Amino acid sequence: MLDKLRQLAQRFEDVEQRLQSQDAFAKPEVARQLLRERAQLVRIVEPYREFERMLRSRDEAAQLLKEGGDAELCELARSELPGLEQSIAVLGDKLGRLLVDDDPNAQRDAIMEIRGGVGGDEATLFAADLFRMYARYAERHGFKVEVLSAAPSEVKGFKEIVFAVAGQGAYDRLHLESGGHRVQRVPDTEAQGRIHTSLATVAVLPDAEDVDVELRDEDIKFDTYRSGGPGGQSVNKTSSAVRLTHLPSGLVVQCQDESSQHKNRAKAMRVLRARLFELEETKRRNERDETRRAQVGSGDRSERIRTYNFPQNRVTDHRLKDNYTLDRVIDGDLDELLDQLKRYEIDERLKGLARD
Numbered sequence: 155m156l157d158k159l160r161q162l163a164q165r166f167e168d169v170e171q172r173l174q175s176q177d178a179f180a181k182p183e184v185a186r187q188l189l190r191e192r193a194q195l196v197r198i199v200e201p202y203r204e205f206e207r208m209l210r211s212r213d214e215a216a217q218l219l220k221e222g223g224d225a226e227l228c229e230l231a232r233s234e235l236p237g238l239e240q241s242i243a244v245l246g247d248k249l250g251r252l253l254v255d256d257d258p259n260a261q262r263d264a265i266m267e268i269r270g271g272v273g274g275d276e277a278t279l280f281a282a283d284l285f286r287m288y289a290r291y292a293e294r295h296g297f298k299v300e301v302l303s304a305a306p307s308e309v310k311g312f313k314e315i316v317f318a319v320a321g322q323g324a325y326d327r328l329h330l331e332s333g334g335h336r337v338q339r340v341p342d343t344e345a346q347g348r349i350h351t352s353l354a355t356v357a358v359l360p361d362a363e364d365v366d367v368e369l370r371d372e373d374i375k376f377d378t379y380r381s382g383g384p385g386g387q388s389v390n391k392t393s394s395a396v397r398l399t400h401l402p403s404g405l406v407v408q409c410q411d412e413s414s415q416h417k418n419r420a421k422a423m424r425v426l427r428a429r430l431f432e433l434e435e436t437k438r439r440n441e442r443d444e445t446r447r448a449q450v451g452s453g454d455r456s457e458r459i460r461t462y463n464f465p466q467n468r469v470t471d472h473r474l475k476d477n478y479t480l481d482r483v484i485d486g487d488l489d490e491l492l493d494q495l496k497r498y499e500i501d502e503r504l505k506g507l508a509r510d
Contacts, residue, residue: 155246158253159202166195183363190261198252205245212238254503259435260326263361264319265302265428270311271334273352278311280337280462281354283484285315288328290486297321302421303409316425318361325360330495332358332459339464349465353458361424362431369427375399378415398422405429474498 169192179185215231268284270277292299303316335354340347377397395410396418409422461470462480469478478491
């Protein structure tokens, strides 16, 4: 752990020097990346420096007691040692948690993708409920929500909706929402009052910038088409809808929300950049942990992280094995749930670190 902390402290010094150089802000996108990295590193480096200071004080006190000498100084050292040992243990535990929570993407904006899964129309309605839930959560925290792409269903739900959540730490707060979300309720169209089970999937990606992902024109196939709403409504007579195909990876992104082809292309490029960045990040994580599961999976009912039971007004997160009040959660009051998920994530990483 100490070797890793020393490496991070050295990296912090390197970033500080680059930010203080004359050409530090010649490229704004590079400067933003350095400032983001500095903000992430300072969380660890400052307590690490205090940890080192405590270690030196402990070693000096222990050495003084070993060598003997002035009785008054020895008595002072003897009285200080227990407190130093306790402070070192507490700060060491804090550093261990900060170390496993050292995600370089933590302070980024988030791009979220919600898709209706198993359950037909009811699944698309639930996807719309989830979008409203996250939009209300964002509003509570002063985050800005921007819809990048949406495919409405005929029942005013969403087959798919992609949106950005902009605000410091948005990705850190929301990334554990990735996975299958199951809903159990009686649909409005159910005459006999039977409870139906449906599923929507959520993926949370760190928003990427130009400096993070290199997109070459020759690697992207650009198509346009006429956009149209459900049932043939809202048909656009111009080809403003955009489809981007990233040839090396096969990723396809579509956007038809704006009447301007230029705006649709810009939004589609943002989503494509985020998906490619996440592919690279997943590859890096898998190199460290080959057992890591994919974010979303197949969309089958059995692959779920959370169940929303409307008849019982209960939300169950299956990772925490704990229940929450559905009315509050679906209204965007997610802080208690997200805080506990963060602690769960750090504890799981610490267990993995201990096993390693």
